[in-house]
Amino acid sequence: MGDFSLLSLALLAAALLATGVVAGLTAGLLGVGGGIVIVPVLYYMFTALGIEQAVLMHLAVGTSLATIVATGTSSALAHHRRGSVDMALLKRWWLPIAAGVLAGATLAGNLSGGALTLVFGVVALAVAANMLLRREGSALAERLPGTPLREALGFFIGSVSVMMGIGGGTLGVPILTLFSYPIRMAVGTAAAIGLIIAVPGTLMSVWYGLDVPNRPPLSLGYVNLVGFFLIIPASVYAAPLGARIAHAIPPARLRLVFALFLGFTGARMIYGVLT
Template identity: 70%
Template sequence: MADFDIGSLLLLGTALLGTGVIAGIIAGLLGVGGGIVIVPVLYHMLLALGVDEQVVMHIAVGTSLATILGTGTSSALAHYRRGGVDVDLLKRWWLPIAIGVVTGSIVGGNVSGNVLSLIFATVALAVALNMILRKDGVSLATKLPGTPIKETLGFFIGSISVMMGIGGGTLSVPILTLFSYPIRLAVGTASAIGLLIAVPGTIGAIYYGLGVEARPPWSLGYVNLIGFLLIIPASTLSAPLGARIAHTINPRALKIVFALFLAFTGLRMFYDVLL
């Protein structure tokens, strides 16, 4: 594990606290899961602090998954109490999602940080294009496809999300709405899917990171405990601020700004890895 002096630890703590604040505000602004924000912000902050680039993406992904255990639980319960979780879909999807998460955890634990960065960058660019180009109300069909396509979609959501360190909403909401799912039900169900991804994903991140050199201090495997303890309260407290700001700004403009943020993040990761 990398050596940090007191000053570096304070700087790390400040950076992680800032990550939580930024993630919370953007999540409140756009209603997106924090992982899609936490991972790139944490990635760049850890790089700036001098953490070894070989473990930076693993730490960002593992820490992000761990934070979903806290934020995802409260979100899923809130949606469930309001009837916003499709329990029947979860019963049909939990197994392919779980198989996808286990597969993604094994792959993610055994590939380089550059590979994880390329996966994140590719999906981030795809999500950005979807946000910019897709018109509201556009769908492919009136219901989810049957077996085996439905199960394949669950496997895809689980495997890719766990390698990106996100809760699944970034992928499951666009996919569900493509098949005419009501947006509120899609968002609520996605929050429960996030827990299906985060629990085994966090366990995998801890397991595969045990004993790895160059990790920042207070890391349990690839989960940074300082980040876990600071990001959850910071993002939870700052999310309402983002929600208030959202009511004063044009929603379409917000989507475009966030899409540009994702596109910049993806292109920057491609640049870091390939050039």
């Protein structure tokens, strides 16, 4: 552990509460998973608090994955009760997704913080471009491809998502809708995919971060327990407020704002690593 004062710990707690509020508001506004917001916010919060560059991105990713285990469980169960989870696809996809998670988490555990930040920045830019440029309702094909391309897509979702500290929604929803999945079925299935990503991803973040120096207090490997216990209630509290605000703002404008946020964040993180 690093040398953290009581004031630093109090600032960390306040920053993590604020992270949960921002993640909850964004989830309520746009229906996106919290990880795509939690990771960059944690990255900048940890930077401002002086946490070592070598560990801060790993901490952001690991803490985000741990929160997805909790929030993703209730989300996946809710979608399953409504019949919006494609169980047949999950039976075919869970193994390649899990293999991707193991590969991605192993790679992430051996990458420098800068390299991991670059991965997040590049994919965030790609997601932002997809939101800005793709026409609503457009599709690449009428159904998912067969073996082995279908399995390769699952591996891609698992490996990249775990390296970014995100659930299944950020990559799973756009990929499934590209192959003509109805949006509700895509969102529900992606919520279940998030658990396949987050559970082993969290365990491996704990493993690879054990005994690594300069972590903030109360960190289990690369999972900050203060963050875990503060982000979840704050995000749950803020999400309904975001949903209410969403009804007062045109959806197209919301997507534009979020795409610009992601694009700016991704570009800024890449710039910070390369300069």
